[in-house]
Amino acid sequence: MNKFKILFLAFTFLSLFSFAQEKINVVVIGAHPDDCDVDAGGTTSLFTKAGHNVLFISVTNGDAGHHEKGGGALAKIRMAEAQEAGKRVGAKYIVLDHHDGELMPTLAIRLEIIRLIREWNADIVIGPRPNDYHPDHRNTAILMQDAAYLVIVPNIAPDTPPLKKNPVFLFAEDRFQKPNPFQPDIAIDITETFDQKIYGMAAHASQFFEWLPWTMGKLDKVPETEEGRLEWLKEWRKPQLKDNVKQSLIKWYGAEKAEKIKYAEAFEICEFGRHPSDEEIRKLFPMIEK
Numbered sequence: 001m002n003k004f005k006i007l008f009l010a011f012t013f014l015s016l017f018s019f020a021q022e023k024i025n026v027v028v029i030g031a032h033p034d035d036c037d038v039d040a041g042g043t044t045s046l047f048t049k050a051g052h053n054v055l056f057i058s059v060t061n062g063d064a065g066h067h068e069k070g071g072g073a074l075a076k077i078r079m080a081e082a083q084e085a086g087k088r089v090g091a092k093y094i095v096l097d098h099h100d101g102e103l104m105p106t107l108a109i110r111l112e113i114i115r116l117i118r119e120w121n122a123d124i125v126i127g128p129r130p131n132d133y134h135p136d137h138r139n140t141a142i143l144m145q146d147a148a149y150l151v152i153v154p155n156i157a158p159d160t161p162p163l164k165k166n167p168v169f170l171f172a173e174d175r176f177q178k179p180n181p182f183q184p185d186i187a188i189d190i191t192e193t194f195d196q197k198i199y200g201m202a203a204h205a206s207q208f209f210e211w212l213p214w215t216m217g218k219l220d221k222v223p224e225t226e227e228g229r230l231e232w233l234k235e236w237r238k239p240q241l242k243d244n245v246k247q248s249l250i251k252w253y254g255a256e257k258a259e260k261i262k263y264a265e266a267f268e269i270c271e272f273g274r275h276p277s278d279e280e281i282r283k284l285f286p287m288i289e290k
């Protein structure tokens with residue numbers, strides 16, 4: 001082998017290696033099968049399209065939230081819907097087998113989540129804030145916060161090697177005001193992937209076309225056809241860009257580009273994980289630079 005071939009091979013190997021290193025690993029944690037999709041489905045599609053890895057974890061199996069079905073039969077439906085939803089946005093979807101509506105932030109589940117974050121070698125972890133209407137959401141937020149920091153501690157869950165670097169832990173946007181309103185530290189333009197987010201959400205048919213419309217007394221308004229349902233869901237779940245999210249978009253994308261953004265997902269930095277600089281945030285969310 002001549003030295004050019006050796007150089008060429010070395011270069012190929014190095015570029016493959018650096019390419020592999022540039023992969024960003026994201027974990028999104030939700031209480032129910034559909035929460036991850038709602039919180040970060042658009043951002044997820046942007047990540048997975050660019051070849052990065054996203055894992056959705058539903059901490060409960062969704063076996064309670066329905067007016068006609070329940071128990072194991074409902075959990076099976078929710079699992080199948082989650083698998084389809086994951087495919088639609090390019091994420092792996094794990095549904096943990098804990099009862100819906102009864103989630104407690106136990107040590108066992110904390111360790112389960114720590115192991116999953118480590119096994120995914122997460123750079124970013126996204127989940128709900130701890131003040132929320134649903135106890136499962138609140139307890140999921142506690143579980144996520146309890147995992148932040150402990151994921152790097154070797155003597156915790158010692159069967160799974162600790163992460164070398166604490167991930168950036170982020171809260172997804174919500175509407176709750178007390179004790180403190182959501183602060184959009186990072187805002188991601190999802191105009192390009194909003195339809196895909198809706199398509200992913202629509203896979204949770206027993207949620208968006210049965211259970212949630214039933215809770216709102218709108219079951220008779222759900223269209224029959226798939227096309228009609230997608231349009232209906234899009235109209236229903238179309239996010240309004242709040243002023244502070246607009247400000248955040250201006251910070252990250254510049255005023256000119258921010259002006260054209262129709263849809264966004266915003267995230268607040270959790271103080272218990274790594275504290276990223278703006279430069280590091282741009283590296284972790286490479287779609288901002290595009």
Ligand SMILES: [Zn+2]
Nearest residue numbers: 031032035137
């Ligand atoms: Zn939920």
